[in-house]
Amino acid sequence: MATATRRPRAPRNSLSRRAIVDAAVALLDEGGPAGLTMRSLADHLGVRPMALYTYVGSKDELLDAARDHILGGLSAHRDAATDADTADSRHGEPGWVQRLRLVGLELYRLLVAHPALIHLFATRPLAGHEAAGATEEHLRVLREAGFDRAGAARAHLTLLQHALGSATWEVQLNRDRDVLSRRRRQEALAAMPADHYPTLVDLAPELVEGTVGEQQFRYGLDVVLAGLQERLRRAKSETGPRPQA
Amino acid sequence: MATATRRPRAPRNSLSRRAIVDAAVALLDEGGPAGLTMRSLADHLGVRPMALYTYVGSKDELLDAARDHILGGLSAHRDAATDADTADSRHGEPGWVQRLRLVGLELYRLLVAHPALIHLFATRPLAGHEAAGATEEHLRVLREAGFDRAGAARAHLTLLQHALGSATWEVQLNRDRDVLSRRRRQEALAAMPADHYPTLVDLAPELVEGTVGEQQFRYGLDVVLAGLQERLRRAKSETGPRPQA
DNA sequence: ACCTGAACACCGTTCAAGT
DNA sequence: ACCTGAACACCGTTCAAGT
Numbered sequence: 001m002a003t004a005t006r007r008p009r010a011p012r013n014s015l016s017r018r019a020i021v022d023a024a025v026a027l028l029d030e031g032g033p034a035g036l037t038m039r040s041l042a043d044h045l046g047v048r049p050m051a052l053y054t055y056v057g058s059k060d061e062l063l064d065a066a067r068d069h070i071l072g073g074l075s076a077h078r079d080a081a082t083d084a085d086t087a088d089s090r091h092g093e094p095g096w097v098q099r100l101r102l103v104g105l106e107l108y109r110l111l112v113a114h115p116a117l118i119h120l121f122a123t124r125p126l127a128g129h130e131a132a133g134a135t136e137e138h139l140r141v142l143r144e145a146g147f148d149r150a151g152a153a154r155a156h157l158t159l160l161q162h163a164l165g166s167a168t169w170e171v172q173l174n175r176d177r178d179v180l181s182r183r184r185r186q187e188a189l190a191a192m193p194a195d196h197y198p199t200l201v202d203l204a205p206e207l208v209e210g211t212v213g214e215q216q217f218r219y220g221l222d223v224v225l226a227g228l229q230e231r232l233r234r235a236k237s238e239t240g241p242r243p244q245a
Numbered sequence: 246m247a248t249a250t251r252r253p254r255a256p257r258n259s260l261s262r263r264a265i266v267d268a269a270v271a272l273l274d275e276g277g278p279a280g281l282t283m284r285s286l287a288d289h290l291g292v293r294p295m296a297l298y299t300y301v302g303s304k305d306e307l308l309d310a311a312r313d314h315i316l317g318g319l320s321a322h323r324d325a326a327t328d329a330d331t332a333d334s335r336h337g338e339p340g341w342v343q344r345l346r347l348v349g350l351e352l353y354r355l356l357v358a359h360p361a362l363i364h365l366f367a368t369r370p371l372a373g374h375e376a377a378g379a380t381e382e383h384l385r386v387l388r389e390a391g392f393d394r395a396g397a398a399r400a401h402l403t404l405l406q407h408a409l410g411s412a413t414w415e416v417q418l419n420r421d422r423d424v425l426s427r428r429r430r431q432e433a434l435a436a437m438p439a440d441h442y443p444t445l446v447d448l449a450p451e452l453v454e455g456t457v458g459e460q461q462f463r464y465g466l467d468v469v470l471a472g473l474q475e476r477l478r479r480a481k482s483e484t485g486p487r488p489q490a
Numbered sequence: 491a492c493c494t495g496a497a498c499a500c501c502g503t504t505c506a507a508g509t
Numbered sequence: 510a511c512c513t514g515a516a517c518a519c520c521g522t523t524c525a526a527g528t
Contacts, residue, residue, distance in 0.1 A: 012528090013492075033368075038521060050522085051493050059521065075441070122367035122413050123278075125420040128452065129434055132442055135452075139444040153451035157414070158407075158465035165410025168367050169402070175370040189374055196320070197377055199384040206398035207373065207380075220403035224465075227472035257509090257511075283502060295503085296512050304502065494527070501520060508513070 010046035017055040017065075019045065024066045028116035033123075036116075060124065067120040067130065074110065075133030096145035097225050103137050104163055104221045108214070111167035115175075118168050131160060146232055155228050162224050166217045173212070182208050255291035262300040262310075264290065269311045273361035278368075281361075305369070312365040313375065319355065320378030341390035342470050348382050349408055349466045353459070356412035360420075363413050376405060391477055400473050407469050411462045418457070427453050 023044050027036040038059055042049040056062045111117055121130075129135065138159055142152035189204035200207070210216070268289050272281040283304055287294040301307045356362055366375075374380065383404055387397035434449035445452070455461070 015492080037519085039519085048494055050495085053522080054492055118367050121417060122363050124417065126414065126417040127433055128418060128430055129437060129445065132437065132445060136442040136445045139448055143444060149448055149451045150455045153448055153455050154461060154464045155468070156452075157456040157461055158468050161410035161414050161465060162403075162407050162469075163410065164413055165406035165408065168409055168413065169371065169406050172366065172369065172371040173373060185373055188372055192374060192377065197381045199388060200374065200377060200381045203384055203394055203398055206394045207401075210395045210398050211402040216399060216402055219399045220406060220469075223400070223403050223472035223476060224407075224468055225472070226475040227468035227470070230471045230475060231468060260511080282500085284500085293513055295514085298503080299511055492528080494525105496523105496525090498523080499521095502518095504515105504517080506513105506515090509511080 008046050015045065015047060015051060015055065020052055020055055020062070021065045021069050024062055025070060025114075028066060029114055033116055033119045063120055064124055067117060067124065070110070070114050070117055071131050071133070073133075074106065074131060075136070094145065094229070096141045097229060099141050100138065100159065100225060100228075101221060103134055103141075104159055105214075105218075107131065107134050107160070107163045108167055108217050108221075111163065112171060115171045118164075118171055121164060122168070134160065146236060148235070151231070151235065155231070158224060158228075159221075162220060163217075166220055170213065170217070182212075253291050260290065260292060260296060260300065265297060265300055265307065266310045266314050269307055270315060270359075270361075273311060274359055278361055278364045308365055309369055312362060312369065315355070315359050315362050316376050316378070318378075319351065319376060320381070339390065339474070341386050342474060344386045345383065345404065345470060345473075346466060348379055348386075349404055350459075350463075352376065352379050352405070352408045353412055353462050353466075356408065357416060357459075360416045363409075363416050366409060367413070379405065391481060393480070396476070396480065400476070403469060403473075404466075407465060408462075411465055415458065415462070 020041070024036055024041055027041060027044060038052055039049050042052055045052075052062075056065070135156060138156040139152050142155050143149075147155055186204050186208040189207060190201055192201055194201045265286070269281055269286055272286060272289060283297055284294050287297055290297075297307075301310070380401060383401040384397050387400050388394075392400055431449050431453040434452060435446055437446055439446045
């Protein structure tokens, strides 16, 4: 859409891997996955396409670097929680649940703020430690709460997977918020064959209005957290009342 | 990888939208998103690229059709559950929980069996009723269990989002199972800076061994289902003991 | 070492033309 | 109506060359 910024021909040694990755992230946020091509990126940096290959090797490698760079913000921003985030904790809720909620919200917001990140999760192979900041926090809190080693690992993955799925759904649902408004979406749902999907058609208003945005993520996160509490309770009653090492 | 099947020049009226979509799904399953180009698809069908445009309009439209075609299998396959699926239901577990588990497993398996589907969820805009078969089943079971209208909608989305996120993670983690084995992945995790990620490094074995495949999905699904039971219990105790309409 | 220019083997799609 | 051929404006990347 936006007119491609024409190259003001950068000076000789102004390029760097860091600058390239930064520009790549900017182009991804701006124009989505399609907005980032080696050629558009080169143009953006005032350089010929092949100049980039001095620093990156391939586009895939660049995409991985962009992903890791965005996710690298995870541990640093940890204490950026607003009052609103902590305000709605349930009364009598254990501290570890509240802390996991904050990590989850941060992760979800990062994914929604960088929609291209979701594309990268669904496109590039994973090693498993991409969201290391959130992983470490998850695991530490879970272990302190009393989860055993295997339980902490599985619970962490569940939280991560839920955040990823929620953000994916949310981002793609809102990709063209303007062209397909809520009203139209509700009409589309209500217009489905009622003999095959009676309940879906009946609940069309709730599906469109009530399951969107951070509100829906918070609901799902609370469900997961309640399930984890139940899990911990059961594990403790089996092992006996004293907490595990 | 596979040598491109050379066109045996199809007879004149052998093409159809249905045949094109089927072939597209096959190419997607076989070679991933990159394996499907209008040109490779035409070759596969023994036809020139532009012949496809009589039936599809654009590649994007074709991708949506392929996604909807795969997801269309959701309602039909409903009773394909094996004994193993029902065998591990917890004793004294309400029937609705068991039914939701079956739907979830079916959804997860479909996503993992068609990895390109995950790419489509993260790439193409959503209307909200793509997985209508699973949605209808979810909503009906939830309503019968006693969830109110808004609660059923939110609970359904949570189940859907969790399945999507789990499948995404799983598929991308295993994309090159051969080139990056578990052993190597565990070594990579254990080699991360222990001062920044002590718990992660410590739990590397559990993270690699215990959080993979359908086993991990079942764990997360059980967590979500336990959370939903808790949710329902609380809602009922607020409204009074008699079930809601 | 850092960067350019030309080229190759691809894309999706338009447009005019053939049957 | 159904399909082809040639062409356009793109891709990522190789290769040889310039500084």
